[in-house]
Amino acid sequence: MIKGSTDIYAVIGDPVEHSLSPLMQNYLIKLFDLDAVYAACHVRSKDLKTALAGLQALNIKGINVTLPHKIKVRAFCRTVSKDVETLGAANTITPDETGLCADVTDHAGFLESLGDRQSLFRGNAVCMLGAGGAARSILYALSQLEVDRVSIYNRTRENAEQLIREAAQSFGFTSAESVAQSELNRTIESSSIVINTTSVGMHPHIEATLCGDDAPFSRRHFVYDLIYNPLQTRLLRTAKSKGAFVQNGLDMLIFQGLQSLRIWTGQNLQADAGATKRM
Numbered sequence: 001m002i003k004g005s006t007d008i009y010a011v012i013g014d015p016v017e018h019s020l021s022p023l024m025q026n027y028l029i030k031l032f033d034l035d036a037v038y039a040a041c042h043v044r045s046k047d048l049k050t051a052l053a054g055l056q057a058l059n060i061k062g063i064n065v066t067l068p069h070k071i072k073v074r075a076f077c078r079t080v081s082k083d084v085e086t087l088g089a090a091n092t093i094t095p096d097e098t099g100l101c102a103d104v105t106d107h108a109g110f111l112e113s114l115g116d117r118q119s120l121f122r123g124n125a126v127c128m129l130g131a132g133g134a135a136r137s138i139l140y141a142l143s144q145l146e147v148d149r150v151s152i153y154n155r156t157r158e159n160a161e162q163l164i165r166e167a168a169q170s171f172g173f174t175s176a177e178s179v180a181q182s183e184l185n186r187t188i189e190s191s192s193i194v195i196n197t198t199s200v201g202m203h204p205h206i207e208a209t210l211c212g213d214d215a216p217f218s219r220r221h222f223v224y225d226l227i228y229n230p231l232q233t234r235l236l237r238t239a240k241s242k243g244a245f246v247q248n249g250l251d252m253l254i255f256q257g258l259q260s261l262r263i264w265t266g267q268n269l270q271a272d273a274g275a276t277k278r279m
């Protein structure tokens with residue numbers, strides 16, 4: 001029940017109406033029996049500064065930031081975490097007496113979503129599809145998992161090359177290469193893990209996929225799709241039908257949200273994958 005003492009959290013973005021964050025965060029708030037509520041606020045770019053300036057005055061305890069504000073928001077924060085400095089984007093803002101603090105939780109959410117499967121990555125080759133904002137976070141996470149190499153296929157190859165240069169510069173990861181579409185099947189064959197970080201296959205274009213039905217998936221592959229709508233993309237269906245072990249983006253979404261909640265509450269909140277699946 002919302003009371004006078006209830007802490008207020010929100011996600012800001014434009015658009016924000018379709019965000020799953022309120023559903024997911026209010027589920028976590030209930031799971032952990034917190035006196036809090038989480039809403040969505042439609043904030044246009046022209047209003048970002050004013051909206052952020054009002055957070056402390058309104059005693060709002062924390063906000064998540066989604067597109068298109070993830071980069072711009074840094075300029076209005078007093079402190080930014082080392083991860084925000086490295087990745088150049090923030091998704092979690094915490095007001096305190098002296099100003100706003102910026103954090104980013106995507107890469108931590110990805111790592112936590114893997115659970116025991118983190119050990120599959122050590123010393124193994126990864127094929128990553130995409131080179132956008134999510135790909136940057138995933139590459140940062142992969143750099144912490146001691147993978148052997150990451151081969152990146154992206155529609156616009158120059159964006160992959162750019163991401164590879166930035167990864168070397170900002171977090172010292174030098175084991176990435178870009179591959180052409182014609183090399184994709186060969187790359188999948190020589191990788192143990194395939195991660196889709198693109199929006200290809202996302203609702204409403206659910207039959208789209210970057211890997212055709214002839215993609216050489218097998219029982220020795222782990223295929224992870226960051227997309228959570230639909231829960232089973234065509235990519236995951238194809239890979240699963242050939243015996244690969246698959247995972248969708250729902251746990252990553254939940255664990256990056258949980259990490260935000262930990263930052264705001266200062267509590268070491270723990271949820272196992274079983275708990276999150278009951279959402």
Ligand code: NAP
Pocket residue numbers: 106109129130131132133134135154155156157159197198199200202226227228249250252253254256
């Ligand atoms: P983004 O920065 O806009 O990047 C989009 C990526 O998809 C780029 O690599 C782009 O390639 C590629 N792409 C888009 N349309 C394409 C098409 N028709 N054919 C081939 N490639 C295409 O977006 P983002 O923020 O990285 O998000 C990407 C996906 O990850 C979204 O589906 C999002 O929902 C998901 N995501 C999930 C989580 C989670 O917690 N599970 C977190 C973050 C993101 P170009 O460079 O050629 O344009």
